[in-house]
Amino acid sequence: MIAGAHRSIANQQLCAAADDSIVIDYRISPRPLGADASSVDSAPIRDAAAVSANPAVRARTAAAGRVASILAADFPLAAILRLNPDLRGRPLVIVESPRTQGRLDAANLECRFVSSEARALGVRSGMTVARARSATAASGGVVVINRSHAAESSAAEAMLDAAWSLSPVVEAGTPGEVAVLLDGLGRLTRHARRDPSRGNGNISERSGGGETAETEEKLETELALELQRRAARAGIEVAVGVASGKEVAHLAARCGGVRVIAPGMEASFLEWIPLDLLDLGAKGGRDGAEIELALARWGIRRLGDLARLDIRAVGNRLGARAVDLIRIARGERRVSIAARPPAETFTETVELEWGVENLEAMGFVMRAILDRLIDRVAMRGLVAGDLTLTLELADHRRHTRRVAVAGPTNEPRPLLALILLDLENSPPPAAVEAIRITVAPRISNPAQSDMFAPPRPAPERMQTVIARLAAMYGPDRVGTLAARDSYFPDAVQIGAFAPPAASSAPPAPNGADAGDAINPPRIARLTLRAIRPPRIIEVMCDRDEPRYVRGDNLGARVVSFAGPWRITGEWWRGADSNDLPETPASAPNQRHRGCTRDYYDLALDDGGVYRAFRDLAADDWHIDGIYD
Amino acid sequence: MAASVAIANPIPRLPEISGVFRGRELTRKDARLSSGIPALDTIIGGGIARGRVSEITGHPGSGLTSLAASFITIATRRGEVTAWIDPIDAFDPATIAAAGADLARILWVGADSPLIDAADDSPRFGMAARRRKRPSDAAIKTAEMILAAGGFGLVVIDLSARLHTARPAPLANSIALRLARAAERTGAVVLVIAANPMCGTFAVLSLVVGRSRPRFSRLAPGAPVLFDGLEVEAEVVRNKLGASGNRAAWPVLVDTIPMPRFLSLSDASARIDTAPDDRGRTPFDRKPTIVRGRG
Numbered sequence: 011m012i013a014g015a016h017r018s019i020a021n022q023q024l025c026a027a028a029d030d031s032i033v034i035d036y037r038i039s040p041r042p043l044g045a046d047a048s049s050v051d052s053a054p055i056r057d058a059a060a061v062s063a064n065p066a067v068r069a070r071t072a073a074a075g076r077v078a079s080i081l082a083a084d085f086p087l088a089a090i091l092r093l094n095p096d097l098r099g100r101p102l103v104i105v106e107s108p109r110t111q112g113r114l115d116a117a118n119l120e121c122r123f124v125s126s127e128a129r130a131l132g133v134r135s136g137m138t139v140a141r142a143r144s145a146t147a148a149s150g151g152v153v154v155i156n157r158s159h160a161a162e163s164s165a166a167e168a169m170l171d172a173a174w175s176l177s178p179v180v181e182a183g184t185p186g187e188v189a190v191l192l193d194g195l196g197r198l199t200r201h202a203r204r205d206p207s208r209g210n211g212n213i214s215e216r217s218g219g220g221e222t223a224e225t226e227e228k229l230e231t232e233l234a235l236e237l238q239r240r241a242a243r244a245g246i247e248v249a250v251g252v253a254s255g256k257e258v259a260h261l262a263a264r265c266g267g268v269r270v271i272a273p274g275m276e277a278s279f280l281e282w283i284p285l286d287l288l289d290l291g292a293k294g295g296r297d298g299a300e301i302e303l304a305l306a307r308w309g310i311r312r313l314g315d316l317a318r319l320d321i322r323a324v325g326n327r328l329g330a331r332a333v334d335l336i337r338i339a340r341g342e343r344r345v346s347i348a349a350r351p352p353a354e355t356f357t358e359t360v361e362l363e364w365g366v367e368n369l370e371a372m373g374f375v376m377r378a379i380l381d382r383l384i385d386r387v388a389m390r391g392l393v394a395g396d397l398t399l400t401l402e403l404a405d406h407r408r409h410t411r412r413v414a415v416a417g418p419t420n421e422p423r424p425l426l427a428l429i430l431l432d433l434e435n436s437p438p439p440a441a442v443e444a445i446r447i448t449v450a451p452r453i454s455n456p457a458q459s460d461m462f463a464p465p466r467p468a469p470e471r472m473q474t475v476i477a478r479l480a481a482m483y484g485p486d487r488v489g490t491l492a493a494r495d496s497y498f499p500d501a502v503q504i505g506a507f508a509p510p511a512a513s514s515a516p517p518a519p520n521g522a523d524a525g526d527a528i529n530p531p532r533i534a535r536l537t538l539r540a541i542r543p544p545r546i547i548e549v550m551c552d553r554d555e556p557r558y559v560r561g562d563n564l565g566a567r568v569v570s571f572a573g574p575w576r577i578t579g580e581w582w583r584g585a586d587s588n589d590l591p592e593t594p595a596s597a598p599n600q601r602h603r604g605c606t607r608d609y610y611d612l613a614l615d616d617g618g619v620y621r622a623f624r625d626l627a628a629d630d631w632h633i634d635g636i637y638d
Numbered sequence: 639m640a641a642s643v644a645i646a647n648p649i650p651r652l653p654e655i656s657g658v659f660r661g662r663e664l665t666r667k668d669a670r671l672s673s674g675i676p677a678l679d680t681i682i683g684g685g686i687a688r689g690r691v692s693e694i695t696g697h698p699g700s701g702l703t704s705l706a707a708s709f710i711t712i713a714t715r716r717g718e719v720t721a722w723i724d725p726i727d728a729f730d731p732a733t734i735a736a737a738g739a740d741l742a743r744i745l746w747v748g749a750d751s752p753l754i755d756a757a758d759d760s761p762r763f764g765m766a767a768r769r770r771k772r773p774s775d776a777a778i779k780t781a782e783m784i785l786a787a788g789g790f791g792l793v794v795i796d797l798s799a800r801l802h803t804a805r806p807a808p809l810a811n812s813i814a815l816r817l818a819r820a821a822e823r824t825g826a827v828v829l830v831i832a833a834n835p836m837c838g839t840f841a842v843l844s845l846v847v848g849r850s851r852p853r854f855s856r857l858a859p860g861a862p863v864l865f866d867g868l869e870v871e872a873e874v875v876r877n878k879l880g881a882s883g884n885r886a887a888w889p890v891l892v893d894t895i896p897m898p899r900f901l902s903l904s905d906a907s908a909r910i911d912t913a914p915d916d917r918g919r920t921p922f923d924r925k926p927t928i929v930r931g932r933g
Contacts, residue, residue, distance in 0.1 A: 022815075103676045190787045464718040467789030475787040479780060481745055487748035492741050493732040509719045509743045534675050535737035536867045537707045538730040539698055570854050572865040574640075583844055613867035618699030618867065635730060637852075637868065637892075638703040 037379055076194040076273075077347060078234055079259035080169060080241060081267045083266075085186025086157050087123045088167035092245035092382075093158075093360060101128035101152040103142055110388050110523065117143075117152075128152050156362065160359035161442065162186075167357065168244035168386055174352045175240055176233070176388040179254075181347040189256050190237065197227055227272050234268045243385060253279075255344040261287055261313075276341025281314035288313075288335065297331050304328055305553040314341040352390070358383050358448040365404045366439030372442060379447050393418040393473065394450035399429055402444035409438045414505060417476025418452040424474070427481030466509065476507060491596045497579030498605070498635045499621075536637055538621060544632035559614060559622075561633070566614035572607035574624070581605075611637070671710040671792060671827045681884035682843060686829060688791075689822045690879075691814070691837050693830040694872075696847030698798060701870035702831045703728070704890045705847065706794050709738045709829060714740035718791025721745040721784045723777045726800050745790075749780040760899035774806050774836070778813050781828065786819040793821075797832040805833045814840040844876035853889070873892050 056502050082088040085105050091097055104123040116141040124133050124142075130147050133142040139154050146152045166185045173180040179191035234250040241248040251262025253271035258280065264270040264287045271279045285305060290298040304327075310316050317339035325333040337343035358379045365370050395418045401409040413432050414424065429447075453468060465473075481486045484506050494501040547561035556568045607623040612633075614620065619637040623631070670685030679685055686692040686709065696702045706804050715738065722729055722744050735741050777795050784793055799805050809817070818840040821828040830836050835844060850868040857864070871887040874880075 112716045139722075225793045274741075402731070464716055464791055465789050466719050467787045471787045472789070475783050476745070478783060479749075482776075482780075483748055483750060487750065489746060490741055490744065490748040491729055491731045493735065499732060504746075507745045509745075534704060534708055534888060536701075536890045536892045537704045537733040537737055539703050541732040542727045570852065570863070572854055612853070613865075617697065617849050618700075619852045619868070620699075634698045637700060637865075638699050 016436050018306060019217065020312040024424055035066065039322070042393055075191055076252060077182075077256050077259045078190045078192050078238055078250055079256065079263040080173060080188040080190065080248045080250055081263035082165070082169065082186040082241075082246050082248045082261065084123050084125070085165070086162055086187065087125055088155060088246050089161040090155050090158065090256060091247075092168070093161050093378075094155075095245070097155075097391070099127060101125060101131055101133065101146055101149070103128055103139065103152055103154055104157050105139060122157065158361050159444075160361050163632045164382075165244075165246055167353065169241060169246055169351075170353065171386040171389055172237065172240040172246075175391070176237060178352070179347055179349045180352075182350055183260075187260070189259065189347050192230060192233055192252065195233055227270055230270045232267065234270060238268060240389060243389065245382060245385075246485065253341075254354055255341070256347065257338045257343055257345070258341055261338075270610070271568065277317065278448050280317065280339055280341055283313045285313060287537045290335075299330050301332050301335065349410045354451075356383050356394075356451060357387050357446060359404075359444060359446040361444045364443065365443050367441045369433060369437070372433070373426060373578070374431060375445060377422060377426050379445060380425055382445060383447060383449050384420050384422050384425075387449055388420050389455065389606070390451070393420050393454045393470070394449045395452040396450045396451070397425065397429065398448040399432075400446040400448070401438050401442045402446075403438060404443055407440065409442075411436075414485050415477060416471035418454075419470075419474045419477035421474050421477065424477035424481040424625050428477075428485065431481065431484065443482040445633060449545075460511075463511075472507075497577055497605070499577075499609075500542070500544065538548055538635040539638040540635045541633055543551045544634035546624070547631045547633055549622070549624070549631040556610060556612060556622075559620075559633075564616075564633075566616040569613050569615050570613040571610050573610035576606065576608050577623075578606040587589060602610070640756065642724060644830060669710055669825075672712050673705065674712045675708055677704070677886040678708070679890040681872070681881075681886045682845065682877065683880035685799055686827055687842055687879055688827050689825045690842040691818045691821050691828045691830060691840055692843040692845070692855040693832065693835060693837055693841045694833055694845045694847060695835055696872075697833060697849070697914050700850045701868055701872075701890055702798065702847055703796075704737070704868075704870070705828055705845075705872070706796075707734050709827070710734070710744060710794060711738040713792040713827070714743040716791070717743075719743050719789060720792040721746070721747065721781075721790055721794070723747050723749050723784075723793065725749045725774075725777045725796065726798065728798070733861050745784070747780050747784070749777045774809060775813070778809065778817055781817060782820050785824045785826055785828070787918045788824050790824065790826050792829065794826045795828065795830045797830055797836050799833055800815055806836070808838060810834050811840075813836065814838055841876065842878045843874070845872050846875050846901070847872045850890075865892055 087102065090102070090104060102125040103121040105119040106122055107119055117141050117227050121133060121135055121137045121139060121142050124135050128142070129145065131152070132145045133152060137145070142152050142154075149267065162185055166182070169186070169188050170180060170182055173188045173190045175190065175196055177190045181189040183189060230252045234252050237250050238248055249263045249266045249268070251259045251265065251269045251271070253259040253262050253276060255276070258271060258276050261280065261283055262271050264360045265283075285302070290302040290305075305316065310319070316336055319336060321336045323332055324336055334343060360375060360379055362375065366375070384394055394415065396415050397413040399411050399413060402541040403409055411432060413428050415428060419425065476488055489507045491504055492504055493499075494503040544560060547559055547564065549556045550558040550560070556571055558567055559565070606626040608626065609621065609623045612620045612622050619635065620633045622631060622633045625632065669688040670683070672679050672685040673682075681733050694702055694705055710720050710722065718741055724746060725748070727748055727750065729746055731741055731746075734744075762856060774797050777797060781795050784790055797806055808814075814837040817828060817837065817915040830841070835841070848872050852868055853866040854863050855866050856862065868890045869887060870890050871885065873885040874882045876882055
């Protein structure tokens with residue numbers, strides 16, 4: 011009976027709320043609808059009251075700071091448009107088909123997401139594709155694309171990168187939504203100007219103690235615009251809202267464009283915001299749907315109406331979630347951002363509608379992927395290093411390979427050439443249906459020129475050149491060539507080229523007369539011109555002394571020689587050793603698995619002095635260099 | 639006589655503050671990179687010119703690589719960043735490092751004439767008929783890319799042919815001109831080593847290294863024979879910035895550790911006695927020979 015009385019009062023209030031001109035007292039009975047007062051858990055109410063009463067909590071919530079919310083409307087559409095920029099401006103609908111490859115048999119599928127262009131032609135979400143096509147037949151039809159979760163994942167990461175490029179405190183919300191803490195970012199904007207009071211050219215932020223609220227708002231507007239620009243650079247059109255608190259900023263972003271809500275103006279902004287923008291039905295789950303229904307029955311359509319309700323009474327009736335809603339509507343709820351550490355790798359994935367078997371076509375797709383990846387890497391102030399290429403194949407296998415990048419660079423062309431070179435050497439065994447490229451970024455190494463040292467190449471330009479050369483000749487053909495720690499004098503290894511600073515002392519060479527930078531060595535040292543791989547020759551000996559040498563384009567008498575010097579070692583290297591010549595000695599059935607060589611310096615009558623060795627196990631001769 | 643004076647008072651070795659006067663340095667014709675070999679520096683006017691293309695020609699085994707290594711040793715020990723373009727994979731890091739070069743400052747590029755696509759008509763992950771660039775073209779292209787990055791003090795381009803193969807054709811004038819302009823823009827020393835002149839009129843210095851004479855010795859009768867090094871002879875056949883026709887000879891040694899005593903061991907090819915003289919000096923201890931030419 012009592013509950014029925016409450017219901018009648020509520021109905022009267024709902025009827026009255028239909029007329030906006032009537033001021034109504036929205037205070038309703040603390041007793042929930044259809045329930046006894048004793049059964050209500052009053053803890054949320056007590057908590058809510060405590061928030062407003064406790065000054066420490068108030069201070070903490072105020073310290074949540076100014077937050078920008080970046081929002082990409084219709085995120086699945088935005089992700090597809092990011093991959094296919096040529097579809098911008100065309101009517102587009104997204105469907106969800108279980109079939110990811112080949113032609114979409116989409117006539118009976120439901121349009122899940124509809125672009126504004128398609129909406130203008132009468133297409134609505136929930137229509138079948140056949141109906142959407144018939145509705146747009148007169149205007150040239152509609153483009154139907156299957157939803158791509160891989161594209162959405164890449165787009166979400168790109169949005170995060172755009173945010174991380176500006177602020178270190180970033181929270182990833184639902185896909186297409188990112189919250190950024192703006193506190194302390196004033197120095198990043200163009201408002202950083204010279205402070206005339208300091209006089210020595212120091213750059214100071216204008217947001218000092220006596221700054222006006224107008225300047226602060228201008229600063230935040232500029233930051234919001236910068237966020238929008240960076241997201242656009244990442245290929246996504248977003249709206250940005252700035253306010254004191256995540257929820258209010260999110261609602262500001264939901265209004266579109268760039269909207270800055272000044273501190274203290276939250277209530278006036280929220281006054282006319284429709285309740286629908288909270289997406290209670292979609293985000294709040296079952297409770298949210300019930301609350302939405304109840305509020306609709308009460309005639310609550312705007313947040314201003316909700317803010318005027320008694321928080322205790324609504325909490326008793328609808329629970330803690332409703333309390334949160336009222337606090338949001340009043341602009342009082344301020345939740346700190348749950349910052350996520352910046353990603354350490356950058357990944358882009360593209361799902362192909364048809365399997366690709368051609369390297370050129372793959373190169374075309376990968377170029378676009380690399381462009382996007384490098385934009386993201388550069389936005390974070392990094393340079394692209396080693397790459398990991400993952401290919402999803404038509405036979406449901408996954409093909410992963412790592413492509414080493416000799417010189418980190420942000421130029422896509424050499425990176426693409428490296429990938430293609432690698433693919434060309436070992437092509438995937440089946441058609442490729444999805445391509446994923448992961449970049450391990452490296453920190454760019456800016457260098458300050460030393461006035462008293464010789465000039466050096468700018469690190470970025472040098473790395474770019476190294477990357478291009480590596481793409482031309484292979485990563486193992488560019489770098490620092492050094493002798494490998496080996497028993498054999500012809501063993502070399504390639505390393506990354508990283509010249510030390512000019513001030514560091516060069517390594518002391520072997521020999522007594524090493525000299526230094528000012529007093530160079532007085533005696534010239536003889537160097538060797540290597541012959542790689544060692545060339546097999548035929549040597550005629552007389553009493554174990556070489557007398558005549560014959561080989562490919564070589565035939566000369568030995569006029570003098572020194573040696574032999576025997577080198578034995580690396581017996582642990584088996585038949586698969588790459589740096590030793592293939593000899594019967596390396597066969598598994600041989601007892602002698604190592605390499606034993608007798609080295610000679612042979613002066614031939616053609617004028618050259620050659621370094622030659624006799625492989626004792628194979629009993630053949632090689633020359634591996636000429637003293638030059 | 640003048641030569642001996644030059645040797646007695648070698649090039650003044652003052653610390654260079656290249657960073658301060660770099661702008662001026664680029665335009666100065668006398669900015670040179672020394673080889674550290676007094677005899678050679680004397681005949682080429684103190685070193686090879688910066689911002690120009692110089693070339694050293696000679697047969698494999700005549701001492702070309704040792705000469706280039708001398709220049710790169712000086713450059714790297716000054717702290718300069720250098721590059722060695724090596725199409726035939728002949729760079730031997732062990733002996734170059736033993737010569738005193740700082741390998742960490744040498745960018746090695748095995749510019750082995752990359753494959754160039756002619757067409758792609760293969761259906762699947764294959765490339766169609768392809769052709770190779772000439773090694774010299776690839777090396778010059780590589781040098782241009784390196785020079786374009788700026789900041790390299792010396793770029794050595796090894797255009798020598800593989801052992802006992804046909805000599806490469808000289809560079810086309812347009813290519814040599816491009817190389818010379820790239821060197822001039824960046825102020826780097828570009829040193830081309832080859833079996834025959836490659837850059838024609840665009841090389842400011844052309845040094846020809848003649849047949850070298852190998853030296854062998856032994857420490858005691860019956861002791862193993864040791865290869866000591868080469869006696870290198872070079873002649874300036876072209877020098878736009880100084881005198882040409884000068885010749886010099888100097889020893890290039892495998893090991894600079896002085897031997898306690900040499901025993902005579904005649905060289906079969908050159909028949910040069912390496913025995914010590916009355917003062918106990920070997921030919922390598924004596925002053926190098928310098929012959930003045932015209933200019």
